[in-house]
Amino acid sequence: MSLKVPRGRILIVDDEPSNRTQLIEGLSAEGFECRALASGVEAIKLLELERFDALISDLRMPGISGLTLLETARTKYPWMSFLIATGVDNVRVGVDAMKQGADDYILKPFRLGAVAVAVERALEKKRLELDSEAYPGRLEDMVHGRTKQLRAAIKSIQPAPKAISQANDETVKALGATLAMRDTETGRHSGRVACYCLEIAKAVGCSPEQMQQIERGAYLHDIGKTGIPDAILKKPGKLTPEEVAVMRTHSRIGYEFVCHIPFLAPAAEIVLAHHERFDGTGYPQGLKGDDIPLGARIVAVTEAFDVIVHDQPYRSARTFEDAIAELRRCSGTQFDPKVVTAFLEWLELHGDPREQQ
Numbered sequence: 001m002s003l004k005v006p007r008g009r010i011l012i013v014d015d016e017p018s019n020r021t022q023l024i025e026g027l028s029a030e031g032f033e034c035r036a037l038a039s040g041v042e043a044i045k046l047l048e049l050e051r052f053d054a055l056i057s058d059l060r061m062p063g064i065s066g067l068t069l070l071e072t073a074r075t076k077y078p079w080m081s082f083l084i085a086t087g088v089d090n091v092r093v094g095v096d097a098m099k100q101g102a103d104d105y106i107l108k109p110f111r112l113g114a115v116a117v118a119v120e121r122a123l124e125k126k127r128l129e130l131d132s133e134a135y136p137g138r139l140e141d142m143v144h145g146r147t148k149q150l151r152a153a154i155k156s157i158q159p160a161p162k163a164i165s166q167a168n169d170e171t172v173k174a175l176g177a178t179l180a181m182r183d184t185e186t187g188r189h190s191g192r193v194a195c196y197c198l199e200i201a202k203a204v205g206c207s208p209e210q211m212q213q214i215e216r217g218a219y220l221h222d223i224g225k226t227g228i229p230d231a232i233l234k235k236p237g238k239l240t241p242e243e244v245a246v247m248r249t250h251s252r253i254g255y256e257f258v259c260h261i262p263f264l265a266p267a268a269e270i271v272l273a274h275h276e277r278f279d280g281t282g283y284p285q286g287l288k289g290d291d292i293p294l295g296a297r298i299v300a301v302t303e304a305f306d307v308i309v310h311d312q313p314y315r316s317a318r319t320f321e322d323a324i325a326e327l328r329r330c331s332g333t334q335f336d337p338k339v340v341t342a343f344l345e346w347l348e349l350h351g352d353p354r355e356q357q
């Protein structure tokens with residue numbers, strides 16, 4: 001008789017007995033080993049004695065709140081993933097928790113399948129973060145299969161220029177593959193955007209060093225979506241205002257992930273700013289005009305084009321002509337006019353990229 005190795009040890013903290021029971025039963029059925037406590041004080045004491053892979057804490061509890069528990073524990077136990085449980089009327093607080101270091105939030109009433117997915121995603125994210133800090137070269141091994149898929153997708157569009165640092169570029173590709181593990185089409189989107197950005201960067205006279213950083217930033221621009229719940233990321237209909245607010249956090253989540261890797265610091269600025277608008281009405285910082293990094297201005301144009309001409313969860317792909325018209329319409333407001341001109345000239349010369357894939 002063989003014993004199953006648990007998928008991870010989970011500590012559940014909630015002052016409601018029914019919530020604890022529901023999470024224990026649901027996660028245990030998915031192969032996780034669970035312990036449950038009724039207060040943050042008890043959790044802090046237990047964490048000093050036992051090691052856990054993840055902590056799920058209720059947001060509002062007597063004594064120590066979920067956010068206070070998160071703040072207390074994440075410094076002492078950096079290997080552990082943190083998830084905050086909150087009601088549907090407190091989505092913004094869940095977003096704030098992610099900004100403060102939580103890996104995800106889960107909504108009450110619990111949907112146990114979604115909870116299990118969120119826990120597994122948080123554990124995988126933490127594993128990759130820890131390995132990226134200590135052993136960047138191992139990232140590709142961890143996601144080897146999906147990295148090969150992503151490389152093939154990029155190669156089918158256009159080979160990337162020879163890397164200045166092969167080891168660094170392999171790390172970038174492996175980081176990008178973490179997003180492909182979550183959503184294959186988003187991974188392909190990032191590869192296509194990176195190729196388009198290289199063409200524009202070349203056309204506007206960027207140096208080889210600038211082109212390399214723009215390629216990296218473009219390739220990783222959506223890496224923060226690994227921190228967005230599937231219910232929002234893959235929602236087939238229109239997002240609610242609260243869900244839009246959650247989705248918009250992906251640029252800052254991505255920045256926080258990438259900026260800690262020294263050679264990706266310039267690319268991290270692109271990740272952060274790729275949803276800024278030329279007229280200053282974008283997010284997250286409201287930058288305007290040339291204050292927006294050039295790479296982010298280039299990503300903004302190419303990403304919009306690629307989103308328009310490919311199927312999305314909420315609508316079907318539109319025509320090549322529709323995309324051209326939209327870029328022209330938004331030139332000077334959403335997009336840098338010089339970048340739009342350079343991209344339209346490239347598209348006029350090469351035609352619809354989908355016909356060449």
